[in-house]
Amino acid sequence: MSIKKITQLNKNNHDKVGKKFSPTLLRFFRRKWLNIWQSNPPGTVLLLCGLCIAVIMSIPIIYVVWRSLFAGTNRWVRLLDQRIPQLLGNTLSLTAAVTASTIIIGVSLAWIVIRTDIPGKKTWRWLLAMPLTIPPYVGAMAYIIVFGHSGWARDLWQGTPWLVNTLGDYAINIYSFEGVFFVLTMFTYPYVYLIVSASLQKTNRNYEDAAYSQGMSTSEVFWKVNLPLLRPAIGAGAVLVSLYVLGDFGTIAMLRYVTFTAAIYFQRAGFDTASAAVLSLVLIFLTIIILWIESKTRKKSRYYQTSNTYRKPLTLKLGKWRFLVFLYVSLIFFVSVLLPISVLIYWSKIGISMGALDDRFFGFVFNSLKVSGFAALICMLFAMPIIYLKARYPSVITSFIDRLSYGGYALPGVIVALGFVFIFNNHLPILYGTFYIVALAFVVRFLPQAMQAGEASLSLLSPRIDEAARSLGYPPWKVMLKVILPNMLPGVLAGGALVFVSSIKELPATLMLRPPGFDTLAVRVYFEASEAIYHLAAPAALLIIIVSITPLQYMLKKY
Template sequence: MGIKNIIQLNNNAKVGERFSPTLLRFFRRKWLHVWKKNPPGTGLLVFGLSIAMIMSIPIVYVVWRSLFAGTNRWLRLLDQRIPELLWNTLSLTAAVTTSTIIIGVSLAWIVIRTDIPGKKIWRWLLAIPLTIPPYVGAVTYIIVFGRSGWARDLWRDTAWLVNVFGDYSINIYSFWGVFFVLTMFTYPYVYLIASASLRKMNRNYEEAAYSQGFSASEVFWKVNLPLMRPAIGAGGILVSLYVLGDFGAIATLRYVTFTAAIYFQRAAFDTASASVLSLVLIFLTIIILWMESKTRKKNKYYQTSNTYREPLTLELGKWKPIVVFYVSLIFFLSVLLPISVLVYWSKIGISMGALDGRFFGFALNSLKASSFAALICMLFAMPIIYLKARYPSIITSFIDKLSYAGYALPGVIVALGFVFIFNNHLPILYGTFYIVALAFVVRFLPQAMQAGEASLSLLSPRIDEAARSLGYPPWKVMLKVILPNMLPGVLSGGALVFVSSIKELPATLMLRPPGFDTLAVRVYFEAAEAVYHLAAPAALLIVIVSILPLQYMLKKY
């Protein structure tokens, strides 16, 4: 090497020595600016980012796999499959969302704002359908209105019905059957949130409207309904996302939407087509969320709390019998009839020995996977909500949004991403119950986060500052100081995750190892084979367990 080259290298080294500290100081300033001069500990941040990566598995896989699905497959699906699925999915989503808004808002208005007899009891009873998974409701209505169901037998035994209307003609396996079942078991999403909004509404606005000569109906449409707009939108979004992602009720009633098509494509080992359909479904979800956020921004209404007065209670008068009949009919169709069917067939199943070792094995599998998922969710939720609340930045906002991604995705898409990642890159976990539990974590982590956030919001940041002043690192502050004070909220979130995991069907169907059937899986398969005396006890147990968090939900809303 020449003398000139050696001199040049030495000069470059000297420049690097002068430049490196300057560059480091620049990055350090930028880093502190991102965190507003309060960065979290490295361990806590790395743990949060690792959780975000796990949560992003389904989306990353679907996008990546669909990009390499091939032009021919895309064109074939766009020409033949996707238009039909779009119509089926969007029409069902629109119909169910509209009907649940009508039913949910009307029931909330009646229970909260009128003098209906037993209003406190009705408030609880009308929320019970939330504990019945729609696929369980679908099974009960097949038993009642199916081709060999109770209604058909009653119809044939009643001569005048046959003479006047002809042969039995109700077809539960149709768009209207799926629409009815999903409406009956999802309206509580709107009902609960609308009830909370009505309870908090200030009567001053109504009295001002009445003083201007408005009638009761005009006050409802021009005063109450605009103030309920955010609550109606939130409930409608929950219903829309549920219908978009539902598989159990749709497959049980043999109706085909995107989720059913994705599942059957995966069952046929055509993962490329399944990923293409999944990507379209993700776009639909994003579009719905975007439309709702835009309409919410254009319609903002505020009320002050310094002069708050409880809302008026309206007298039903001559309308009372009609209103009681309407509320009773909804309760009968969504609660009394389905649970009566389950109890009837469960008695038959128990008398025939349905509660055997096989049944308790299914229950144990459900308990094992759901408990593990609840524990992991409580473990994962704590650092995410702590980072978001105590160290707000664009990085923690990104982690928080990724953590909510799985909640907006159908279970079939989550399962599809897990199949690819674990089968190809982590085969040691593939074919174990751990992968099922991890899919539950991706699906239901936001439930644990929401409950934890509510508890953390009650704790002053000064507690953290005091602990940090004693030399505690951020992760130790979180575990030793904050966690004990917000433990009830964390446990409540874990309970919600546990119950949701027990009811989850599509992810369990696609990811369960051989011989690892859960209660939800057995309900699906036994009902498909019309072995109702074996399906009913498992379904009834799912409903009983699902009632446990109802009190928490009612307190929240």
């Protein structure tokens, strides 16, 4: 037989096999695909939108990890020998101290406000949550004014001779571990306070009655019954505080304390991006470890309540402790809200009288509104496909998309910004040095806020609305835009408002990515306060606080 005939015979056999098995393979893959989606696939357009958004959210982190792995052995060895151990000590000690103190303060305040007869319970519930409206770097500026080297406290101290003669020279040093610890504690405890308060309001009284019937005292009931039930809420609040402390830059930079975020920023400022990537990778590992520890401990301590026998918890009488408890609550409110806001009002009046509200100031306001508004708009657009896929088309794929979208929220802004520096500087230079890159970094950081608000609204809409629209021939993406979006618009707008306010307060990403001359309110507060030009910094800081009241109202309604 000739070679030509053999070749022709092989080709014919291959065609027969292909015709025989191709439909079988197609049916197999189609069946697997339908099983993934429970026989309800979302459609190509909607799925591609979700995948593209997830890729955008994850690229900065992946790029930082990739860059650090190829930073060179010498750089790794040098940083491990000299820099990383010190940064680990500073970062972990500060994180542990602030987290422990916020748990103590947050749980105690929540218990007092929710479970006791302290006067003005409803008012205190609002007032004690107000530190969330004050960014910690703004609080740091206020306390530098009070306790700095030329602050009010030193002037008051030295103006009282008998105090100096009795106790010696002024000894409080705000530029220290203790100073950073105090400021971060005072402005992050509401994370624990709000979540524990919500949990306390849902605690079933039956458990306490059962404990009292066994002869337990009030303190024993708290430690053996209430506290275990509060464990998930305390853990959730503690994780939020820990992640905030890990990622904070403004406070530690203003108070001259060095952690990983400050080191990453200054390495980038010195154009040593490889070292910055190495430090970022270590910080990413710390974040993952914290999340892993919290998830493991939560799994080991699960507690369930039944709603059919729910009874509202008792209000405990303070009795002889009423004055001391009221004094404790008032002191926390004074140092975390009243004092810093009073300082800002004082310096704002001076600044306004000196012409601080000029064209330059309103330029900062316009820049903040522009970049934050653009970020909020993109977040509302990006959040919709992801939450719709997750709610209406649950699968392994949508769960993966959802987790990628949350990646930037769990990581410090300096790492997200560093990823964008690598990507846009090397591959998309046309966008590098524009405000669009700042807005996109805000999207990566705060998209989950828009998603959470949207999910709450979507959960109230019946899937039968989707089914009715699909029966009329609408593809999934058109159902989402024309039917679902108009019905959940209030939730989407609420998420956009949260992103807007968070973006106005964001400092490290703005500092690292802003184009030349593009200053926002947060940036000017940082620079003016660093130069001790408080009459220019205070009006901008006060405006940020006023705008931040919006998410506080949302949180109080939620919790």
